Amino acid sequence: xxxxxxxxxxxxxxxxxxxxxxxxxxxxxxxxxxxxxxxxxxxxxxxxxxxxxxxxxxxxxxxxxxxxxxxxxxxxxxxxxxxxxxxxxxxxxxxxxxxxxxxxxxxxxxxxxxxxxxxxxxxxxxxxxxxxxxxxxxxxxxxxxxxxxxxxxxxxxxxxxxxxxxxxxxxxxxxxxxxxxxxxxxxxxxxxxxxxxxxxxxxxxxxxxxxxxxxxxxxxxxxxxxxxxxxxxxxxxxxxxxxxxxxxxxxxxxxxxxxxxxxxxxxxxxxxxxxxxxxxxxxxxxxxxxxxxxxxxxxxxxxxxxxxxxxxxxxxxxxxxxxxxxxxxxxxxxxxxxxxxxxxxxxxxxxxxxxxxxxxxxxxxxxxxxxxxxxxxxxxxxxxxxxxxxxxxxxxxxxxxxxxxxxxxxxxxxxxxxxxxxxxxxxxxxxxxxxxxxxxxxxxxxxxxxxxxxxxxxxxxxxxxxxxxxxxxxxxxxxxxxxxxxxxxxxxxxxxxxxxxxxxxxxxxxxxxxxxxxxxxxxxxxxxxxxxxxxxxxxxxxxxxxxxxxxxxxxxxxxxxxxxxxxxxxxxxxxxxxxxxxxxxxxxxxxxxxxxxxxxxxxxxxxxxxxxxxxxxxxxxxxxxxxxxxxxxxxxxxxxxxxxxxxxxxxxxxxxxxxxxxxxxxxxxxxxxxxxxxxxxxxxxxxxxxxxxxxxxxxxxxxxxxxxxxxxxxxxxxxxxxxxxxxxxxxxxxxxxxxxxxxxxxxxxxx
Amino acid sequence: xxxxxxxxxxxxxxxxxxxxxxxxxxxxxxxxxxxxxxxxxxxxxxxxxxxxxxxxxxxxxxxxxxxxxxxxxxxxxxxxxxxxxxxxxxxxxxxxxxxxxxxxxxxxxxxxxxxxxxxxxxxxxxxx
Numbered sequence: 001x002x003x004x005x006x007x008x009x010x011x012x013x014x015x016x017x018x019x020x021x022x023x024x025x026x027x028x029x030x031x032x033x034x035x036x037x038x039x040x041x042x043x044x045x046x047x048x049x050x051x052x053x054x055x056x057x058x059x060x061x062x063x064x065x066x067x068x069x070x071x072x073x074x075x076x077x078x079x080x081x082x083x084x085x086x087x088x089x090x091x092x093x094x095x096x097x098x099x100x101x102x103x104x105x106x107x108x109x110x111x112x113x114x115x116x117x118x119x120x121x122x123x124x125x126x127x128x129x130x131x132x133x134x135x136x137x138x139x140x141x142x143x144x145x146x147x148x149x150x151x152x153x154x155x156x157x158x159x160x161x162x163x164x165x166x167x168x169x170x171x172x173x174x175x176x177x178x179x180x181x182x183x184x185x186x187x188x189x190x191x192x193x194x195x196x197x198x199x200x201x202x203x204x205x206x207x208x209x210x211x212x213x214x215x216x217x218x219x220x221x222x223x224x225x226x227x228x229x230x231x232x233x234x235x236x237x238x239x240x241x242x243x244x245x246x247x248x249x250x251x252x253x254x255x256x257x258x259x260x261x262x263x264x265x266x267x268x269x270x271x272x273x274x275x276x277x278x279x280x281x282x283x284x285x286x287x288x289x290x291x292x293x294x295x296x297x298x299x300x301x302x303x304x305x306x307x308x309x310x311x312x313x314x315x316x317x318x319x320x321x322x323x324x325x326x327x328x329x330x331x332x333x334x335x336x337x338x339x340x341x342x343x344x345x346x347x348x349x350x351x352x353x354x355x356x357x358x359x360x361x362x363x364x365x366x367x368x369x370x371x372x373x374x375x376x377x378x379x380x381x382x383x384x385x386x387x388x389x390x391x392x393x394x395x396x397x398x399x400x401x402x403x404x405x406x407x408x409x410x411x412x413x414x415x416x417x418x419x420x421x422x423x424x425x426x427x428x429x430x431x432x433x434x435x436x437x438x439x440x441x442x443x444x445x446x447x448x449x450x451x452x453x454x455x456x457x458x459x460x461x462x463x464x465x466x467x468x469x470x471x472x473x474x475x476x477x478x479x480x481x482x483x484x485x486x487x488x489x490x491x492x493x494x495x496x497x498x499x500x501x502x503x504x505x506x507x508x509x510x511x512x513x514x515x516x517x518x519x520x521x522x523x524x525x526x527x528x529x530x531x532x533x534x535x536x537x538x539x540x541x542x543x544x545x546x547x548x549x550x551x552x553x554x555x556x557x558x559x560x561x562x563x564x565x566x567x568x569x570x571x572x573x574x575x576x577x578x579x580x581x582x583x584x585x586x587x588x589x590x591x592x593x594x595x596x597x598x599x600x601x602x603x604x605x606x607x608x609x610x611x612x613x614x615x616x617x618x619x620x621x622x623x624x625x626x627x628x629x630x631x632x633x634x635x636x637x638x639x640x641x642x643x644x645x646x647x648x649x650x651x652x653x654x655x656x657x658x659x660x661x662x663x664x665x666x667x668x669x670x671x672x673x674x675x676x677x678x679x680x681x682x683x684x685x686x687x688x689x690x691x692x693x694x695x696x697x698x699x700x701x702x703x704x705x706x707x708x709x710x711x712x713x714x715x716x717x718x719x720x721x722x723x724x725x726x727x728x729x730x731x732x733x734x735x736x737x738x739x740x741x742x743x744x745x746x747x748x749x750x751x
Numbered sequence: 752x753x754x755x756x757x758x759x760x761x762x763x764x765x766x767x768x769x770x771x772x773x774x775x776x777x778x779x780x781x782x783x784x785x786x787x788x789x790x791x792x793x794x795x796x797x798x799x800x801x802x803x804x805x806x807x808x809x810x811x812x813x814x815x816x817x818x819x820x821x822x823x824x825x826x827x828x829x830x831x832x833x834x835x836x837x838x839x840x841x842x843x844x845x846x847x848x849x850x851x852x853x854x855x856x857x858x859x860x861x862x863x864x865x866x867x868x869x870x871x872x873x874x875x876x877x878x879x
Contacts, residue, residue, distance in 0.1 A: 285762025
């Protein structure tokens with residue numbers, strides 16, 4: 001019975017899933033089961049009776065044999081022990097494996113030993129290590145995700161946040177928990193955003209610009225890279241968001257700087273223009289009055305003095321013109337105005353102009369034109385006059401005896417071009433050779449003392465040089481002191497064929513040159529057509545093929561004008577216009593003119609388009625000149641449209657109806673006071689008083705809205721100004737009478 | 752003949768009056784607003800001007816705006832023969848000259864005036 005049981009146990013042990021080795025006091029193997037044979041790699045006969053410790057090493061995860069350490073508590077204290085995680089059992093040179101084990105002392109009938117129970121857990125350990133590796137890697141990615149400066153978010157297709165990183169939490173002000181509660185509509189306040197996310201025809205991956213909102217409602221511009229990803233069979237939208245406020249701020253600053261520079265340039269040319277007006281007006285007053293005086297009966301001395309005044313003013317004007325021209329050239333505001341002209345006529349005019357001067361200075365003026373062509377030349381004749389006048393004028397200025405000669409010769413004549421040499425020669429003082437190179441510099445005269453004697457701002461030759469440069473020619477001088485000078489100018493002109501020469505009635509659209517136009521149009525043939533219309537006029541055309549692209553381009557560049565197609569895919573012209581107007585308002589930019597291009601134009605459409613933020617519209621198909629005119633018109637409107645006509649219309653009154661009502665008794669006294677004073681001034685014909693009183697009375701009539709008074713005062717003023725005092729007198733008499741009548745009417749009506 | 756002059760400079764106004772008075776009644780105004788008002792008044796009185804001479808740089812309303820207003824009024828009142836408008840200005844930039852022609856100017860004189868040439872043009876315009 002007992003044997004039977006023992007036999008059973010023996011078989012149980014043999015079939016146990018764990019390896020079992022039993023040793024005696026001296027570690028000799030008493031027993032090992034079948035599993036132990038399998039995993040140790042030793043047969044029973046190889047180990048039985050052998051000292052187990054001769055064949056076993058217990059290796060910790062540092063690679064050290066810790067066998068004795070492990071066995072110490074078992075041997076000394078007779079307590080069971082196990083193996084630490086990561087410990088290997090190595091049997092001889094055969095099998096080595098991670099193991100979990102229990103090492104238990106046994107005692108029986110005075111004998112003792114150890115029972116080793118162990119199993120190979122290498123597979124489990126390896127799997128754990130693998131998982132740990134994976135876990136570590138995940139940790140790396142999580143850290144990257146969390147610490148990334150770029151905002152990263154993962155959305156499901158309902159727009160719910162699945163994940164958002166720390167950068168997102170920081171920028172938007174939502175905590176991780178709050179993100180889990182909200183949808184993308186909270187950060188992008190665009191009613192279409194969900195439709196966009198769910199769009200069946202979505203682009204797998206795209207880059208867009210938009211505006212996002214933080215929890216506190218702050219808006220900031222962003223650039224979003226988004227792509228759809230599949231995680232465990234579900235589709236998600238991965239978005240990487242870049243806050244581009246700083247970039248935009250930078251761009252805005254650049255824009256501002258650019259605007260400033262442009263404004264400064266505009267201010268400069270306006271200053272030049274004003275300058276020329278401010279100075280020319282009084283000079284022209286002096287000259288005009290002098291001329292009027294010269295028509296009177298005067299003695300010889302008076303005539304001479306007046307002529308001196310006249311000549312001095314002419315000189316002053318010339319200097320002014322020089323300075324202005326020079327500044328204009330310097331500022332790059334001077335452009336050539338080319339048109340066909342006759343060379344013959346030009347030469348003849350120069351001859352005529354200087355005949356009188358030659359006679360006065362007792363010099364000969366020889367003019368020779370050896371150019372044979374009968375064709376007209378194409379160029380800026382006014383600038384050519386300026387060049388030659390400057391040279392001939394100088395020649396006369398510095399020559400006291402002998403002759404000045406002006407000649408034109410052809411250097412080279414082709415079928416369509418002609419190169420001409422203009423020569424101006426004098427027998428004057430000549431120029432010191434050393435001074436020649438700096439002759440065409442501004443403010444240098446050969447002898448600075450000439451400044452005092454000969455006049456001139458010292459700009460003449462430098463203007464000549466600048467103009468010749470502008471016309472693509474060359475200018476030079478050959479001179480020796482005391483031997484006169486020879487100035488030459490070489491210029492090339494196009495020849496105008498008589499048959500093709502038509503008077504230039506087409507507006508030249510100079511204003512359009514260099515303008516930046518954004519063309520928003522999806523149809524490539526239309527794109528090409530518009531570009532071919534605009535390019536020849538010097539406009540830079542950028543094409544956007546839909547509204548979305550237009551808004552993107554608009555943020556990156558400054559355009560002078562936008563041509564906006566209405567029907568387009570993705571984002572239509574109306575939406576794009578709204579977006580642009582909104583953007584301009586937010587960025588504090590002045591509105592860019594937008595012209596709608598539409599195939600459907602009906603009555604009242606203009607108003608409709610205006611309401612939608614467009615400035616004008618053009619219905620397709622349109623002609624080239626229509627397009628150019630409308631662009632020209634829009635570029636000229638400076639935003640401050642004057643409402644002069646409205647103002648005038650509101651003030652127009654009809655006839656004399658209601659004069660009595662208009663003139664209340666209190667005001668009649670004021671008017672009669674004016675009449676009295678006007679009467680006094682009229683007696684002695686004090687023009688200045690009459691003018692002032694007339695203006696005051698007219699202003700009074702305007703302010704009090706008494707059209708009758710205002711109109712009368714105006715008529716009176718005009719009569720006085722044209723010195724028709726008889727008419728003025730009559731007007732005053734009638735007015736006095738009428739006012740008296742009104743007073744009676746009012747009186748009788750009990751006012 | 753009736754001529755309207757708009758000119759803010761006193762001396763030029765006097766010169767123009769002296770030059771033009773021999774051709775008819777010459778009304779002087781001192782800014783663009785007065786000029787348009789005088790133009791409207793003359794139309795109302797059924798004695799319209801035959802020639803209008805406008806300076807460009809003037810207070811209140813500049814010459815080009817005045818010209819535009821005059822043309823708008825004529826369009827409004829369906830006037831068959833628009834008045835001849837001549838610009839007299841110290842400005843001589845090609846752009847401004849062209850611009851004023853495109854807005855319906857028939858002649859452009861640059862100050863200081865070459866009085867002989869100026870009168871030739873005036874005579875020609877008044878004869879037309």
